[in-house]
Amino acid sequence: MNIGIIGAGAISNFLLQKLNGRQDIKIKSIFVRDKEKYQSLESNFQVTLFTDLDAFLDSDIDIVVEAADLHAVKSLIPSVIKRKAVVLISIGALADVELLKEISHLSNEYKHEIHLPSGAIGGLDLLQNAHALGLVTGVSLTTRKPASSLIDEAIDEAKVVFEGSAIEAIRQFPKNMNVSIVLSLAGIGFEKTRVSLIADPHIDKNVHHIEIVGDFGEATFTITNNPLPENPKTSYLAAMSILGTLNRLDGRLRIGG
Numbered sequence: 035m036n037i038g039i040i041g042a043g044a045i046s047n048f049l050l051q052k053l054n055g056r057q058d059i060k061i062k063s064i065f066v067r068d069k070e071k072y073q074s075l076e077s078n079f080q081v082t083l084f085t086d087l088d089a090f091l092d093s094d095i096d097i098v099v100e101a102a103d104l105h106a107v108k109s110l111i112p113s114v115i116k117r118k119a120v121v122l123i124s125i126g127a128l129a130d131v132e133l134l135k136e137i138s139h140l141s142n143e144y145k146h147e148i149h150l151p152s153g154a155i156g157g158l159d160l161l162q163n164a165h166a167l168g169l170v171t172g173v174s175l176t177t178r179k180p181a182s183s184l185i186d187e188a189i190d191e192a193k194v195v196f197e198g199s200a201i202e203a204i205r206q207f208p209k210n211m212n213v214s215i216v217l218s219l220a221g222i223g224f225e226k227t228r229v230s231l232i233a234d235p236h237i238d239k240n241v242h243h244i245e246i247v248g249d250f251g252e253a254t255f256t257i258t259n260n261p262l263p264e265n266p267k268t269s270y271l272a273a274m275s276i277l278g279t280l281n282r283l284d285g286r287l288r289i290g291g
């Protein structure tokens with residue numbers, strides 16, 4: 035499987051390091067905004083850089099992985115989905131209901147799948163199963179991140195910087211709350227999924243605590259994530275979740291989904 039990736043930041047670099055060298059799955063093309071800045075990737079990883087979207091989509095790729103930001107999803111994915119299946123990691127973009135409708139419609143029309151990896155969290159299989167009859171009544175996410183990932187001011191004690199719905203969380207923290215949107219999509223929606231975000235000056239991990247209540251019973255998950263060294267706002271597991279999604283796409287055995 036040949037991959038085209040959008041963005042050349044922390045997650046893309048992780049994927050280049052882990053995939054290029056493999057025979058079965060490899061990144062062939064990268065869509066960037068500034069070719070000169072990332073030129074060395076071409077020789078280091080045997081990839082081709084593109085700044086023209088059509089040329090990128092015309093290149094020898096089977097699937098497109100987005101690892102850029104919310105704006106890139108909005109501006110590029112409606113065109114991409116007409117030509118290729120996509121894996122999105124800036125899932126917060128889908129809190130824009132019009133965009134979600136548009137790319138879902140295009141995905142059906144052009145028969146290209148949209149894959150949403152579980153990113154820095156887990157338990158989305160359980161949540162979807164528990165909600166198969168629409169009987170999950172409550173989902174909450176409490177995220178605790180190093181204070182410097184969330185706020186500019188220096189603080190001595192942990193501070194709640196946000197409390198409210200998932201849709202408001204991604205509006206206020208677009209680089210940190212993608213997890214709240216994938217959790218909403220798997221469960222009871224952006225308005226009903228409750229989020230608390232805590233800036234903690236005493237931790238160096240990204241901790242996500244999820245509580246789910248419904249007809250099935252109750253479930254809790256705590257994921258204590260090591261950060262990705264190149265971008266500590268991003269958890270290592272988020273990058274690995276793309277790798278996991280690609281590995282599963284390449285095989286025929288479906289576990290838990």
Ligand SMILES: NC(=O)C1=CN([C@@H]2O[C@H](COP(=O)(O)OP(=O)(O)OC[C@H]3O[C@@H](n4cnc5c(N)ncnc54)[C@H](O)[C@@H]3O)[C@@H](O)[C@H]2O)C=CC1
Nearest residue numbers: 041043044045101102103106124153154209212265268272
């Ligand atoms: N779903 C999840 O659980 C998680 C999602 N994320 C999201 O994943 C995305 C990537 O994260 P990182 O690699 O850590 O970020 P990063 O900031 O290290 O890299 C993003 C790269 O994308 C590039 N970019 C932005 N817009 C672009 C465009 N229109 N075309 C081409 N390139 C573009 C930037 O120049 C930058 O190099 C971010 O949106 C982040 O918020 C991060 C962690 C968890």
Ligand SMILES: O=C([O-])CC(=O)C(=O)O
Nearest residue numbers: 154210211212213240269
């Ligand atoms: O990587 C994480 O821990 C979560 C994150 O930034 C996001 O969901 O946007």
